[in-house]
Amino acid sequence: MSIGVGIIGAGIMGADHARIIAGQVAGAHLVAIADADASRARAVAAETGAGRATGDPYELIADPAVGAVLIASPDATHPDYAIACIKAGKPVLCEKPLAPTAAQGMRVIEAELSAGRRLVQLGFMRRFDPGYTDIKGLLETGRYGAALAFHCIHRNATAAPHFDAAAAIVSSCSHEIDIARFVLSAELTRVQVFRARKSSLATFDDPLLVVFETDKGQIVDVELFLNAQYGYDVRGELVCETGCLAFGPAINTAVRHSGVTATSLAADWRPRFATAYRLQNQAWIGSIASGRPAGASAWDGYIVTTVSDAGVRALDLRSPVTIAQEKRPALYG
Amino acid sequence: MSIGVGIIGAGIMGADHARIIAGQVAGAHLVAIADADASRARAVAAETGAGRATGDPYELIADPAVGAVLIASPDATHPDYAIACIKAGKPVLCEKPLAPTAAQGMRVIEAELSAGRRLVQLGFMRRFDPGYTDIKGLLETGRYGAALAFHCIHRNATAAPHFDAAAAIVSSCSHEIDIARFVLSAELTRVQVFRARKSSLATFDDPLLVVFETDKGQIVDVELFLNAQYGYDVRGELVCETGCLAFGPAINTAVRHSGVTATSLAADWRPRFATAYRLQNQAWIGSIASGRPAGASAWDGYIVTTVSDAGVRALDLRSPVTIAQEKRPALYG
Amino acid sequence: MSIGVGIIGAGIMGADHARIIAGQVAGAHLVAIADADASRARAVAAETGAGRATGDPYELIADPAVGAVLIASPDATHPDYAIACIKAGKPVLCEKPLAPTAAQGMRVIEAELSAGRRLVQLGFMRRFDPGYTDIKGLLETGRYGAALAFHCIHRNATAAPHFDAAAAIVSSCSHEIDIARFVLSAELTRVQVFRARKSSLATFDDPLLVVFETDKGQIVDVELFLNAQYGYDVRGELVCETGCLAFGPAINTAVRHSGVTATSLAADWRPRFATAYRLQNQAWIGSIASGRPAGASAWDGYIVTTVSDAGVRALDLRSPVTIAQEKRPALYG
C-alpha cells in the first residue's frame, strides 16, 4: 500500500523533499533520486536511504518501483518531466512554477487534457500552511461576512544574487497570487505595481507594492521586500465585513533577554513553511491513495504564470494591466 | 503662571477637551466654554468647573481671563475663530481640520503671516500618540536605515450617517496624511485610490485603499474602512531598510475566557487616543509657556487639506493624481 | 524497512494513535488493533486501514507481523502488556502512566533489566512539544545562565467525572513532573501542595499550587486547575540567570471581531499537543530503526510515579514531603 516515490532534483529543495518523504510522510517510501549531477543524486540517496540514484530523470520516471514522482529540478525542466510522468500515468508533485512561460505551462495542461485526468499537483505549499487554511476556514464559516481586501507581507532577508524586480514578481509574488486565489476563491483581474523607495541594500527596485483586483471586487495588496535583512517574514490580514483575520508564523516561545521580549523569525522560507511542506507532501500521498486531487492543480500553476506575467508588464509599464481571464477546462472544474 | 483656557464648542470633542484641560493637564485652568447653544456651554462648564459659559465665542476670545483658546466647534467655523484669536494674540489649539477648504485654510496662514508669529497648533493628536512617536524616534536613531514604505490601517466600527467615500478621505484619512508627513519627514506627491469590494454594511464605497507616494520615493498605503463593525482599530508598520517598526494601541491586559485569549479594542477614537489627546493638550500648554510651538502647525493643516483634496479627485477620477507642492513660508520653516 | 505497528486499546487515545501511525508517521504501517472490546478494535481498524483486529492483546503482541506495540489501554493493564512485549523482544510505546503504582512499575523495570535492554518508551509526549524543546534547547545553549525556577500552568476546561485532587496530581501533574525533570535535567526532591480557594464549579479542591524543589536547588511551581472552564491551557516560563523563556501553544491566527482581538485556545490536550504526539510517535519509529532510545524511558515513568505519590502524600498531610531519591540502574544511565 506504501507508494514508492522518486524525486527529480537533488538541490536544496529536492534534498528537503527527500527528507520529508523519507522521514515525515506516512504511506510512502523513497525509492530513487535523479539529478543531472548523478553524484549529487547519490549523496541525497545515501543520506535519506533511497535505494537508487541516477543521472537520468527519465530512467527514474520509467522505473516500475517509482509509483509517483516529485519534481524539484530547475524550473525550465518542469514541463518536460511533468509531461513524461503524465504519459507514464504517474502522479506528480511538481515544485512551482509549472513552467517558465505560460506557453510551456499550457503544454502540461494539454498533456493532462489528453490523458483525460489530473496527475499533477503544483507545489504551492502555502495552501497547507495553518495560517492560510485557518483564515480560509474562518472565512468560509460565513461568520465574518464577505472578504473585502487581503493585505499580504512577503519579505526575505536577502534576495538571491540573480534576482531583479521582475523575478520578485514571478518567483516570490507567485505564492501570493496562488494563495489569494485560493483563500478568496476568486480570480485576479488587474494588477498595478508601485515601486517604493529603493533600499540601499538592494540591487534592484525593492520593495514593491503590488495591488491586485479580483473578479469579486476585492483588493489584494502585496508588499514584496526581498532584502528586508532582518529575516523571512510572511504574514497578512484578511479584511471581512464584520471581522479581520490576521495570520503569521506559528509562535511557541518568547525570550526575555537584554531589555526585550523577543520571538524568533525564520531565516528563510523552509523553516517558516516546514509544516506546510510536510502537510502538502502528505496530502499528495493521500490524494494518490484516494484518487481525489489535493492542493494546486496544473491549471492553477498555469494561471499563476499568466498573472505574474501581467505583473511584470505592470512593473515595466508603470501602469495598471488588465489580466486576461482564461476559460478553465472542465477537467479542472 | 497657570494659563486660563477657553474652549469654543461644547459637543463631544469640546466636552472631552474641557475634561482634559480641567482634569489632566498641568499649568492650565479652564476658564470658559462657548457654544452657539449656550445651554450646552453651561452644561459643560458646570461639569468641568469652568467658571463662565457663553453663547458667543467672540466674547470668549475677548475675555481677558482667557489666555489661550481651544477650538472644537463645527469645522466650518474654525478659520474665523482661529483668525480672531490670532488677531487677539492668543494661542490656539484648533481641532482638525484647519478649514473645510484649502482656500479658507490659507486665510489662517495669512493671518499668522501678518501677525508674524505662529499662534495656531492643529489638533492632529496622533503626533503625540506613543505608537507614532515610538516609531518616529526609532526611525530617527538611524539604526534601521531609511524608511521605505509605511502601511496604515484605519478602521472605525461604523461611519457617521452623513459619511461617504470622499468624507472618508477628507475626514478620516487626513490623520494618516498628517502623520505620514510627520513620521517620514516627507511630503506626499501623488495619490491613487482603490475601491475594495464594498461592504454590504456600508452605504458608500468602503473600504478604500489609498496609496500615496512621497518626495523621498516612499509608498504610504492606507486602508480606510469606516464600517469595520468590530471596533476602532488604528495601527501600522513602518518598513525600513534593516527592520520594520509596527505600532498599535497600548495593550495591558489579556482575558482568557470562552475558548479564547482576548485583548480589547477601543470602541472609537477617543479611548484609543486618550493618551495622545492628553499629551497634545499638555504640550500645547507647555508650548505657550516656553514660546516654542509644538505639534502640527496651521501650515500642516493647510497642506493636509490640499492632499486630501487631491485624494478626493483621485477617488472620483479613478486614476492617480499628482499633488502640487507648495512653497512653505519661512515662518513654518 | 517499514515497521508494522500494533495498537492495544481502541479508546480515544488508541484511536488517535492509530490515526497518527496510519496517517502521519513515516517508516511504519498499522497492522493490528486489539481491545478487550473486539468490536471497538474492529471499528478503529476499519477506519484506519489496519488489517487485523482482535479482542486479545496477547495475540497482537505475538503476531509476527507486529514489529512494535503501542499500548493505549486502561492504566492498570500497562505493566502486563509492557512486560509481555519485553519478553517478546518487541519495542513498546506505552501511554503514561507506566503503572498505577510504583511497585507495579518496578516490575516493568525489572523486565527490562532482565532483558538487558530498553524496549519501552513512555508516552510523555510533551518531551516532543516545540515549546518545551525550544526552552530546553535555549537553556542548553548556556546563553541564559543556569535555570533557577520554572513556573508551570496546567489547566483543563473541565475535569473528568471521577477526578479528585489526588487524581489531579497523579494524572495531570505527572506531565509537569516528567517535563520539569526533562527540561531541567534534574530530579525532584521535595513537594508541597497548596489548596487555593476552591472553585464553586469543581467537585474537589481545585485549583492547587504544587511546589517542587529539585536537586539543583530550583523551584518548580505548578498551577493545576482542572475546571478552568475557558479551555485547555498549558504554558509556562523558565527563569534563568540572565533571561526568561516563556512557552505556550503555537498561535498562527488572530481574529478581530466584536470588540476584541482573539486567539483560540485548544478545547483539550489533543489539539494542544497534536504536534507533540506526531513527533513522539515518529521518534519512536525512528528509535526502533536506529536502535537509539528516544523520549521518556520506563525508568522515567517509574520515577514520575514515585514523585506523584509523594505529591499525594503532601496533599493529604498539608505539609512538605521529601521525595526519596532512587538509584538509577546503569541501563538507564
Next chain:
Amino acid sequence: MSIGVGIIGAGIMGADHARIIAGQVAGAHLVAIADADASRARAVAAETGAGRATGDPYELIADPAVGAVLIASPDATHPDYAIACIKAGKPVLCEKPLAPTAAQGMRVIEAELSAGRRLVQLGFMRRFDPGYTDIKGLLETGRYGAALAFHCIHRNATAAPHFDAAAAIVSSCSHEIDIARFVLSAELTRVQVFRARKSSLATFDDPLLVVFETDKGQIVDVELFLNAQYGYDVRGELVCETGCLAFGPAINTAVRHSGVTATSLAADWRPRFATAYRLQNQAWIGSIASGRPAGASAWDGYIVTTVSDAGVRALDLRSPVTIAQEKRPALYG
C-alpha cells in the same frame, strides 16, 4: 482652586514627583522642595519651577503656601513628617513604606485617629496602574466568578547594593502585598517563602517564591527576582472561576530586526509605572479637592508592614508563618 504642593525629599523619587506635579497634574502647582541637603532641594526647585527650596522639611510643612505635602524622603523619616503634616491638617502623599517598622507606622495611625480624619495617602502607585485596575475592574464585573489564585512576577534588572533577601520582601514584595489586598479585597493570613536556586549574579538568595494565603482561601504567589538582569518586569495573572486575567506593561510598538520581533521592557520601575505615578498623584490632588480619600491609606501601609514582617520571619524560619489579623479602626472602614 489650585493646590500648592510641597515635596520633602529631592532624591530620585522626590525629583520625579516634582516633575509630575509641575508638569503632568491638573489642579496643583509646585510650591516648595525640602531636603536635608538644601543644595539638592534648590536644584530640583530650579529645574521644576518650584519657587522655594529649604533644608528644613518642617519649614515646608509650616509654609502657608503649601496646601499639601508629598513625602519622598528616606524611609526612616516618613512617620515624623507625616505626623507633622497631620498635626498641621495638611493632606499627605507619603511614599511607601509608611514606616520602617509596624510600631512606628502605628504612630501615624494614632495621629490620624487623634485628628479624627484621614490625611495620609500611601504611595502604593500600583493601585493606579491600568493593568491592575483593569483586572480588578474585570473581577468586579462578576463575569469571571470568584478569584481563586493570583500569580505575580516581580523582577528587577539588578538589586541595589545593600539589598538582601529580607529587603526583597520588605521593600519589593510590599508592592505585591498591597496590590493583592487591593485587587482581591482580601487580607493575607499566612506566608511561606521558598528559596529558588540562587543566581550566581546575586549576592543574596535570589530569586524567592513567596506564597501567601488570604482570608478568602486564595493563593497569591510572588516570584521575586531582583537580579534578573534582562530588565524590569512586573506582570501577573489572576485566576478566576471561569476565566483568567493577565496583565503586564502596556506595549505599543514591536520592532522586527536581527531575526526577532521584539518589544521593549522598562529598565526600572519608573518608566514601567509612569502612568501609575501620574494617575496616583492626580488622584491625590483630586481627593484633596473632593474630600474623598483615594489610593492606599495609612492603615494599608501599616498592614503591609505587618505582612512583610511576617514574610521576613517566614524567610528566616524556612517555614510558614501565620499573619496576625488586626482590627481595622472605623476611620479606615
